[in-house]
Amino acid sequence: MKVATIVGARPQFIKAAAVSRAFLDQSDIEELVVHTGQHFDAGMSDIFFRELGIPKPAAYLDINGGSHGDMTGRMLIALEEYFYKTAPDCVLVYGDTNSTLAGALAAAKMHIPIAHVEAGLRSFNMRMPEEVNRLLTDQISSILFCPTQQALLNLEKEGFTADGRAKVVYSGDVMLDAIQTFSSLALKPSVELPQDFLLATVHRAENTDDLVKLRNLVEGLNLIHSELAPVVLPLHPRTRNAIKDANLSLEVETIDPVGYLEMIWLLQNSGAVLTDSGGLQKEAYFCGKPCITVRDETEWVELVQVRANRLCPVEAETMLSYCTDVFGQKVNPRLDMFGDGRCSAKVVHAISQLQ
Missing domain, CATH: 3.40.50.2000 (Glycogen Phosphorylase B;)
Structure with a gap:
C-alpha cells in the first residue's frame, strides 16, 4: 500500500x-x-x-x-x-x-x-x-x-x-504522541534568554493583517514586557514583515523561529504562554502551562472549559491583566482528553x- x-x-x-x-x-x-x-x-x-x-x-x-x-x-x-x-x-x-x-x-x-x-x-x-x-x-x-x-x-x-x-x-x-515522544529531548535555544519569561507567538492573518489589531498586539506585548515579565517572541516571518511595514516598535526579546525541540524547552521554562496559534494552545497544556489566546474563539474549546486557556481580546491593558492573572501558575493537564x-x-x- x-x-x-x-x-x-x-x-x-x-x-x-x-x-x-x-x-x-x-x-x-x-x-x-x-x-x-x-x-x-x-x-x-x-x-x-x-x-x-x-x-x-x-x-x-x-x-x-x-x-x-x-x-x-x-x-x-x-x-x-x-x-x-x-x-x-x-x-x-x-x-x-x-x-x-x-x-x-x-x-x-x-x-x-x-x-x-x-x-x-x-x-x-x-x-x-x-x-x-x-x-x-x-x-x-x-x-x-x-x-x-x-x-x-x-x-x-x-x-x-x-x-x-x-x-x-x-x-x-497525534500531537500528544509527539510531545510524549520528544519532550525528554528538549533543547535550550542557542541564544541568551531572560529568566521567568512569558512565551509569545503571533502569526495569524486575522491579527497580522489587521492594522488596528497589530498595533494593539505590539502595544500589549510591550506592556507585558515592561510591567510583568520579559516576553520572548520567536518571530514568524509574516509578523516580522507586518510590523516592519506598519513602522511599529516592538520592545520585547525577539528570536528567530525555533524548531520543535527548542519550542518544547521554551514552553517548559516559561511562566505562561500568549499566542494565537491553535497547536501551541495544546502544547502549553501538555507542558502544564497556562495559556492566553488572543483570538475571539478557539477550536480547542476543551482547554477553555477546564480553565487552562483563556480567550483574550486584542487590547493592551486586557492582555496585561489576563497574563498577570495566570503568570507562574501550574496547570495539571488531563491528557486523557486527547x-x-x-x-x-x-x-x-x-x-x-x-x-
Whole structure:
C-alpha cells in the first residue's frame, strides 16, 4: 500500500513526525511525504525534518506566497500531477492549512481515498481561512480522525456518523504522541534568554493583517514586557514583515523561529504562554502551562472549559491583566482528553484497513 502524506506547515511537520514513526512499524505500507513548501523558511521547515526524523520528502513543490486562492490552486495542480505519477492508494492530510485543502481536493478529483487527521474541529468563524479548509476537507474525506470527543460530537451534529459518508474514528490527538515522544529531548535555544519569561507567538492573518489589531498586539506585548515579565517572541516571518511595514516598535526579546525541540524547552521554562496559534494552545497544556489566546474563539474549546486557556481580546491593558492573572501558575493537564498516547498507531491501523 502506498500513502502520500501532504505537509507544508509547522504543525503538520510535528503531527507527521509522530505518524511517520508508526508507519515504520507497518511494513506493508510505503509512505511518500510531499512537502508543498507552504512554510519555506528554514527555521519553519527544514529544522523539523532534521530534529524529528521525518522521512525525507519524496517531493518538494516549493509553492508559497500569493493569495489563499493562488497558493491553493498552484498546489492543486502540482499535487494532481504528482498523484498521476505515483498512484497512491490513500492521501493523508493534517489540520486546516491550504496544503490540507489542496491535497484533499486533488485526491478527491482522482477518486483517491482521503484520510484527515484532526477532523471535526470547529471555530464556527467562517472568516477564518482555516475554518473553510477544515470544513471542506471533512466533507470529501474517506476517514475522519477526531482528536477529541468534542470533534467527534461536531461531526455527529453535522450528520457524518448517521449517513456513513465517511468512516469516523476517535483516534485522540497525534500531537500528544509527539510531545510524549520528544519532550525528554528538549533543547535550550542557542541564544541568551531572560529568566521567568512569558512565551509569545503571533502569526495569524486575522491579527497580522489587521492594522488596528497589530498595533494593539505590539502595544500589549510591550506592556507585558515592561510591567510583568520579559516576553520572548520567536518571530514568524509574516509578523516580522507586518510590523516592519506598519513602522511599529516592538520592545520585547525577539528570536528567530525555533524548531520543535527548542519550542518544547521554551514552553517548559516559561511562566505562561500568549499566542494565537491553535497547536501551541495544546502544547502549553501538555507542558502544564497556562495559556492566553488572543483570538475571539478557539477550536480547542476543551482547554477553555477546564480553565487552562483563556480567550483574550486584542487590547493592551486586557492582555496585561489576563497574563498577570495566570503568570507562574501550574496547570495539571488531563491528557486523557486527547487520547492515550497511541493515537498515531490507531491512524496507521485504520488506513491499513482501506485495502
